[in-house]
Amino acid sequence: IVLNGQSRDVADGMALSELLDHLGAVRGRVAVVVNEDVKATSTWASTPLHEGDRVEILTLAAGG
Numbered sequence: 483i484v485l486n487g488q489s490r491d492v493a494d495g496m497a498l499s500e501l502l503d504h505l506g507a508v509r510g511r512v513a514v515v516v517n518e519d520v521k522a523t524s525t526w527a528s529t530p531l532h533e534g535d536r537v538e539i540l541t542l543a544a545g546g
Contacts (some may be wrong), residue, residue, distance in 0.1 A: 483493055483531055483532075483533070483534070483535045483536070483537055484534075484535070484536045484537065485501075485537045485538075485539070486537070488544050492531055493533075494532055494533060495530045495531070495532065496525070496530065496533050497527050497528070497529060497530060497531070497539075498514060498516065498521060498525075498526045498527075498529040498530075498531060499526040499527040499529075501531060501537070502514070502526065502539070503528060505539070507539060509523060510523075511541060511542050512539050512540060512541055512542065513538065513539075513540045513542060514526070514538070514539055514540070515537070515538040515540070516529060516531070516535055516536070517535055517536055518536070
């Protein structure tokens with residue numbers, strides 16, 4: 483896959499939630515886009531990743 487612009491090897495079919503757990507992403511503090519589609523947190527466990535997928539993980543920050 484391409485993760486935040488960098489090539490990364492993951493097991494074919496790995497769930498998006500597994501990738502986020504592996505990366506230590508804090509749920510509720512990130513937004514995820516897969517192939518230009520924003521993924522709701524309720525779909526992370528049922529979203530498989532495949533070769534060529536483009537994943538963007540955006541960290542949410544408060545402030546102003």
